[in-house]
Amino acid sequence: MKHWLFKVEPDVLSFDDLLRAKGRRTVWDGVRNYTARNLLRDELARGDLVLYYHSNAEPSGVAGIARVVRAGHPDPTQFDPAHPGHDPASRAEDPRWFAVVVQAVRKLPRFVTLAGMRAEPRLARMALLRRGNRLSVQPVTVAESRVVLELGGLERPELEL
DNA sequence: GCCAACGTTGGC
């Protein structure tokens, strides 16, 4: 099982919003970046762990964990002319953009702030913390994931790995 | 294929 970090602005869908959503799940659609697209299409698998990160927030940080419950499939919004992510150049038989479905697992007992992660030497190499990183779906190592869950106050982080 | 211009992200 692989581990990922998803960025989302909490004004759009906070982790608490996801917990309240029907089935505690949502379609992760609207991603229009080729690097993230490749990950969604080729790498994310059902059962993978997702660190749910609030970006552009006060404070920014990891709020909870989720799981991929449906692997990559064509993002329907690319074919919807009314959707801001509509892509007239994408064809149904060769879709350009992909989505997954994620389901909330649990909220972290302690919100793990960006500053808290920066202060943790074991996370020094984490992709999120690298300067200029804007990728909205990014890989996280199992070791990094474990540290984040530990910072988040989970008593038995290994149970989630 | 190069690269300037532009738009977006996201921390601060």
Place this chain on the structure above:
DNA sequence: GCCAACGTTGGC
């Protein structure tokens, strides 16, 4: 609100 960093677009 500022602005650095990055991705994308499009002229050539």
